Amino acid sequence: MTKLELKPNQTILFTGDSISDAGRGERAYRPFGNGYVNFTANYLLARYPQLNLGIINTGINGNTVRDLERRWEKDCLVYKPDVLSVLIGINDLWRLHTAGRENQGVEPQVYEFTYRRLLTAVRRQGDCQLVIMEPFMFCDNAQDKIFTRLPAYINVVHALAEQFDAVLVPLQAAIDDKIKTVASDKWSDDMVHPFVWAHAWISQRWIEATKV
Helix, strand or coil: CHHHCCCCCCCEEEEEEEEHCCCCCCHHHCCCCHHHHHHHHHHHHHHHHHHCEEECCCCCCCCHHHHHHHHHHHHCHHHCCCEEEEEEEEEEEHHHHCCCCCCHHHCCHHHHHHHHHHHHHHHHHHCCCEEECCCCCCCCCCCCCCCCHHHHHHHHHHHHHCCCCCCCCCCHHHHHCCCCCCCHHHHCCCCCCCHHHHHHHHHHHHHHCCCC
């Protein structure tokens, strides 16, 4: 699949962790949050008002792919999305290196197995178009112990995108290139959660990848 095919009255669902959540539960930011989902959703609504698209964000702060699996029925399958966009993985890796929370992390093999089950469940419902986004870090230290393990998770995403004929949204290579001229602390204060402008930048990558 090289692009999304948008049709009237489709449901587009974004899900994932805090990067998708982006404060969507706060009154000022309902229903899309204040992140890349907000920018992307409003772009789609403004560009295609005649399609009457229904756009939903079910991202939840702190989620791993295991958390996503536990809520997959009520936060994904019940909506029977026509388009599903997923960004998950950084917490799976990060928690493996977080003191006291190591057992909440998810190794790449389990990440792949679980992620595949989620996508398979969606496809069993019907012809859902999939968009899979790379997990990423804003890191300019090639020796960072978490950053050095990130490629394993990105490789899983690439493999799943190919297996499910999904649109892949590549992010890390573009970040690595940009970070040569825009320092990591300009993107995020913790290497993970984007500042608002960086969310807008991610939205641009989503739009480019999906060709909508």
